[in-house]
Amino acid sequence: MPHCRSPFIAACFATISALIAAPSATRAAVSDAAQSVSLDQATIGKVIGGIAVKLREDYVFPDKGVQAADALERALAENAYAGVTDPGKFAVQLTEQLRAITQDSHMRVIFGSPFRNQPPPSVPQDAGxxxxxxxxxxxxxxxxxxxxxxxxxxxxxxxxxxxxxxxxxxxxxxxxxxxxxxxxxxxxxxxxxxxxxxxxxxxxxxxxxxxxxxxxxxxxxxxxxxxxxxxxxxxxxxxxxxxxxxxxxxxxxxxxxxxxxxxxxxxxxxxGLNDLGSDLFVVVPxxxxxxxxxxxxxxxxxxxxxxxxxxxxxxxxxxxxxxxxxxx
CATH class of the missing domain: 3.90.226.10 (2-enoyl-CoA Hydratase; Chain A, domain 1)
Incomplete structure (x- = not known):
């Protein structure tokens, strides 16, 4: 799974942007896939920990990154994610939390790799x-x-x-x-x-x-x-x-x-897109x-x-x- 860093980040980010604006049919397909996967609390803890590291080390606004990381860890300690088993809904919940804190629409947690259905490199790309x-x-x-x-x-x-x-x-x-x-x-x-x-x-x-x-x-x-x-x-x-x-x-x-x-x-x-495991990914600007x-x-x-x-x-x-x- 690619991890995107500057200066090559934008090609990867174009795919992520397309997913953000994905039609309802695509979102429904992701939701259907989520129904066949179940999260446990250990996985949820690992995902929160991975996001917190990225927020503190990578986010372009360091103070907000620390604030967002602290908020997610506090929510985890307070059992805010107890009973959460659907990875698609978990991704949506985390996205809403992160955006509420950072006011950054590029911040996103994704279930299911946006690269999964991309054409192989040998297929010519259309400029559009x-x-x-x-x-x-x-x-x-x-x-x-x-x-x-x-x-x-x-x-x-x-x-x-x-x-x-x-x-x-x-x-x-x-x-x-x-x-x-x-x-x-x-x-x-x-x-x-x-x-x-x-x-x-x-x-x-x-x-x-x-x-x-x-x-x-x-x-x-x-x-x-x-x-x-x-x-x-x-x-x-x-x-x-x-x-x-x-x-x-x-x-x-x-x-x-x-x-x-x-x-x-x-x-x-x-x-860039960061792999958190369990087919969950986070975009941290x-x-x-x-x-x-x-x-x-x-x-x-x-x-x-x-x-x-x-x-x-x-x-x-x-x-x-x-x-x-x-x-x-």
Whole structure:
């Protein structure tokens, strides 16, 4: 079972983000699997102990990590988990407890490995670009995830080359659940003047078991084409999460796009998947995003759109804005 650490964490985290946003059918399958497994108190104690270690050694906010670890251990000592036998319900209970303390939506306990049904490495990975042209020569890109750069970048090159002659561009992040920050920076680069290198985002990582941190910086990079001098609209909504939010936030701060839709979910703290045994896993964020301009991020508050519209009406609203701009 892989344990994900920076700088390779995001490929793993994309899978975890997909599980967080999993449809009800997937959650039901996990629930069905849980019915065939029963927890005992010794296993529960081992799981709580494993989570507490990760919280104290890894969590990007050390004080909250200690607070959360103490709370779980106190609950265990007070027999708060007595009678708990269903691992799926136990995972949900722990997730709710951890999020209540940390206010961090990336914090999660999972029953059943999210990697179990992943395709083998030999199967080519799809970058996930869905592209079309709308009426009025408006380009449209739907992107549900940011896969690693080796797959993402060539697909982004082809997509942007095919849409380079459009009058305006809509990038639909309403279903984007996250992924690789380097791929976010690469896609953002198409909309940034190449005359100077632009600092797009930082990830601040905690050094495990210490109170020290390191910074991983992401900058604009050369791309085969650029999309400049024309309006770009990014669609967002309640399902937009993590790296999907970062893309909208970074370009909004740079005043390069107009963000349209509803406020996003508010997850800015990436973390790796840790095996606790008994098919239980915990995601403990070990990093946090920090924008070089705002020195903050969208964590806990989401990205606020420039133009508010329901998720269902966001695309139509963006098309209307693009057509109005052409007439002005």
């Amino acid at each position: 670009f869905e592209v079309k042209r709308l009426e009025g020569n408006i380009g449209y890109i739907h992107l549900a995830r940011f896969v690693p750069p080796d797959v993402f970048n060539p697909a982004a090159d082809d997509t942007m080359r095919n849409l380079s002659d459009t009058a305006a561009l809509i990038i639909d992040m309403r279903d984007n659940g996250g992924g690789h920050p380097a791929s976010v920076a690469y896609l953002a680069s198409f909309f940034i003047d190449p005359s100077r290198r632009v600092h797009i985002n930082d990830l601040i990582w905690r050094n495990r078991g210490t109170l020290t941190f390191r910074t991983e910086s992401f900058w604009s990079s050369p791309t085969p084409t650029r999309y400049l001098g024309k309006p770009v609209y990014v669609l967002v909504g309640p399902k937009t999460y993590s790296a999907g939010e970062e893309f909208a936030y970074d370009l909004q701060v740079l005043k390069r796009v107009t963000v349209v839709g509803e406020k996003t979910r508010g997850g800015a703290n990436p973390g 070990i990093g946090r995003a920090e924008n070089p301009i705002t020195h903050s991020n969208w964590g806990g508050v989401g990205v606020s759109p420039d133009v508010r519209a329901t998720s269902e009406a966001a695309q139509e609203t963006a098309v209307t804005l693009a057509m109005q701009r052409r007439k002005s």
